[in-house]
Amino acid sequence: MLHTKLEINNLVFTYNKGASFEKKALDNVNLKIGAGEFMGLIGCTGSGKSTLIQQFNALLKPESGNVLLDGTDIHADKSRLKEVRRKVGLVFQYPEQQLFEETVAKDVAFGPKNLGLPAEEIEERVKWALDMVGLTPEMGEQSPFDLSGGQKRRAAIAGVLAMKPEVLVLDEPAAGLDPVGRDEILMKIREMHKRTGITIILVSHSMEDVARLVERIAVINGGRIVMDDIPAAVFSRAPELEQMGLSAPQAALLAQELQKRGFRLRDGLYTVEDVVAAVAQELSVNKGLNHK
Amino acid sequence: MNVTIGQYYPADSFVHQLDPRVKLLGVTLFIAALFTVNSFAGYAFIAVCMGLAIYATKVPPIFMLRGLRALIFILIFTSALNIFFTAGNTVLVSFWVITITLEGILNAIRMVSRLTMLIVGSSVLTLTTTPIKLTDAIEYVLGPFKRIGVPAHEIAMMMSIALRFIPTLLEEIDRIMKAQMARGADFDTGGLIKKAKSLVPLLVPLFISAFRRADELAVAMEARCYRGDINRTKMKVMRLERRDFKALWVMLVFSAAIVLLKIYI
Ligand SMILES: Nc1ncnc2c1ncn2[C@@H]1O[C@H](COP(=O)(O)OP(=O)(O)OP(=O)(O)O)[C@@H](O)[C@H]1O
Ligand SMILES: [Mg+2]
Numbered sequence: 001m002l003h004t005k006l007e008i009n010n011l012v013f014t015y016n017k018g019a020s021f022e023k024k025a026l027d028n029v030n031l032k033i034g035a036g037e038f039m040g041l042i043g044c045t046g047s048g049k050s051t052l053i054q055q056f057n058a059l060l061k062p063e064s065g066n067v068l069l070d071g072t073d074i075h076a077d078k079s080r081l082k083e084v085r086r087k088v089g090l091v092f093q094y095p096e097q098q099l100f101e102e103t104v105a106k107d108v109a110f111g112p113k114n115l116g117l118p119a120e121e122i123e124e125r126v127k128w129a130l131d132m133v134g135l136t137p138e139m140g141e142q143s144p145f146d147l148s149g150g151q152k153r154r155a156a157i158a159g160v161l162a163m164k165p166e167v168l169v170l171d172e173p174a175a176g177l178d179p180v181g182r183d184e185i186l187m188k189i190r191e192m193h194k195r196t197g198i199t200i201i202l203v204s205h206s207m208e209d210v211a212r213l214v215e216r217i218a219v220i221n222g223g224r225i226v227m228d229d230i231p232a233a234v235f236s237r238a239p240e241l242e243q244m245g246l247s248a249p250q251a252a253l254l255a256q257e258l259q260k261r262g263f264r265l266r267d268g269l270y271t272v273e274d275v276v277a278a279v280a281q282e283l284s285v286n287k288g289l290n291h292k
Numbered sequence: 293m294n295v296t297i298g299q300y301y302p303a304d305s306f307v308h309q310l311d312p313r314v315k316l317l318g319v320t321l322f323i324a325a326l327f328t329v330n331s332f333a334g335y336a337f338i339a340v341c342m343g344l345a346i347y348a349t350k351v352p353p354i355f356m357l358r359g360l361r362a363l364i365f366i367l368i369f370t371s372a373l374n375i376f377f378t379a380g381n382t383v384l385v386s387f388w389v390i391t392i393t394l395e396g397i398l399n400a401i402r403m404v405s406r407l408t409m410l411i412v413g414s415s416v417l418t419l420t421t422t423p424i425k426l427t428d429a430i431e432y433v434l435g436p437f438k439r440i441g442v443p444a445h446e447i448a449m450m451m452s453i454a455l456r457f458i459p460t461l462l463e464e465i466d467r468i469m470k471a472q473m474a475r476g477a478d479f480d481t482g483g484l485i486k487k488a489k490s491l492v493p494l495l496v497p498l499f500i501s502a503f504r505r506a507d508e509l510a511v512a513m514e515a516r517c518y519r520g521d522i523n524r525t526k527m528k529v530m531r532l533e534r535r536d537f538k539a540l541w542v543m544l545v546f547s548a549a550i551v552l553l554k555i556y557i
Contacts, residue, residue, distance in 0.1 A: 057474060059470050095471065
């Protein structure tokens with residue numbers, strides 16, 4: 001087993017504690033994320049995903065319970081807060097709304113600058129981060145506001161990458177993009193994981209997006225982690241997912257339905273490619289039988 | 293982020309239920325009275341009336357005093373100015389260039405009580421009236437000036453929109469701050485210049501999003517054929533009730549008393 005990068009123990013968090021309108025957003029959350037893992041965090045809207053990931057880099061403070069990064073409590077030492085935020089890079093929902101510099105490159109440099117790195121190092125990191133998200137150096141000289149929606153989003157992700165985080169958390173990185181932009185971003189993230197081996201936590205409410213990428217899925221509902229398993233196992237519990245306002249990928253649902261109707265497919269299929277292959281194989285076998 | 297917006301304090305009181313126009317008139321009379329009287333008896337009378345009004349609102353008095361917190365500096369400054377720079381005959385203390393006269397001290401007391409009552413009294417209005425009702429009342433009051441080209445409805449509309457978007461912007465600030473903090477931004481430490489500089493990554497996105505929102509709202513309003521005040525009807529029509537007339541009577545008596553105080557004392 002990989003060594004544990006991030007560990008969340010019995011974490012409880014309430015917004016507006018003590019007020020009449022207080023809201024318990026996280027309720028006894030336990031989660032372990034191994035170094036180099038690519039994990040999906042899934043839940044319907046309002047389930048507490050964004051609240052949970054803000055605990056990962058100490059933007060929010062737990063009411064009880066703790067968050068361990070490489071085994072140390074992130075709230076133990078206030079002076080290490082910056083260090084924690086560098087190690088755990090958090091890309092917010094709609095991150096393109098935080099761009100503010102005149103050029104993309106300057107914006108990407110904002111994080112490394114805050115770390116107090118030397119100029120050459122910053123420049124190098126900016127180049128590297130832009131390349132990582134698939135933006136050309138020429139685009140780096142443009143104003144961020146002249147880019148397309150998908151490019152802006154990638155520029156914003158580069159801004160976090162440039163801090164060279166050890167854990168990268170992405171909150172709905174594909175939300176609000178057209179299908180092409182969506183695929184581009186998700187593929188870039190997968191590529192990033194392959195090339196650098198960093199730990200990635202991908203937040204989404206769409207199983208479809210996550211299914212093709214991650215190795216493990218945690219499902220959060222009403223502030224609790226209700227499932228935590230490999231994708232195939234999670235998707236096999238389709239009725240439960242539906243009750244939580246989620247759904248398994250359509251390919252998985254199709255495979256399950258075909259199984260019920262007598263197709264002999266193996267369990268745990270969930271990507272379109274796998275289902276197509278399995279169904280094709282089954283059909284050709286069947287055809288052979290029918291002809292006899 | 294914990295910011296209470298506006299000052300409205302919900303409660304079920306006679307004052308809360310009053311027509312906002314009546315309350316607006318009441319506050320206007322109250323302010324006029326403050327600037328009419330200059331005897332201590334007059335101030336005492338106004339203070340008692342104000343106390344009764346506050347009691348009637350069922351709002352904890354501490355909320356009324358909160359408005360003073362922001363103005364404490366102005367209050368101190370005003371009284372200092374009056375104490376040290378009022379010329380008078382009855383000199384109490386005199387050393388070096390400083391002379392303190394009885395007139396000065398009296399003046400200071402007068403000014404401070406005037407300002408204090410002004411703020412506390414007006415907060416009775418804002419604490420018991422929702423911003424929406426208040427803008428309705430303001431639109432009504434500005435109504436007669438439409439003839440001379442005052443865009444009464446538009447002014448009221450702008451006020452309600454501004455009020456509506458305050459919480460949205462606060463949320464936005466919270467979100468952007470967190471996002472920049474995740475990139476190592478530091479909004480808390482450093483000197484004045486460093487702090488001001490650190491606001492750029494917050495303000496630029498904030499302005500962009502505010503303009504975007506304004507634009508979207510304008511388009512949405514136009515798409516629904518919104519066109520100012522022409523032939524618009526109100527969802528909540530303001531109508532004077534029995535209690536409003538009662539309040540108007542009280543105000544009339546109050547004004548009469550102020551006039552009498554002014555003449556005879
Ligand atoms: N700043 C806040 N103040 C008060 N309550 C909040 C705040 N942010 C979130 N909440 C509440 O906490 C709960 C969890 O919100 P959260 O933003 O974590 O959900 P989410 O899973 O990220 O949803 P989405 O998919 O819509 O982004 C919600 O019920 C929400 O209303
Ligand atoms: Mg969210």
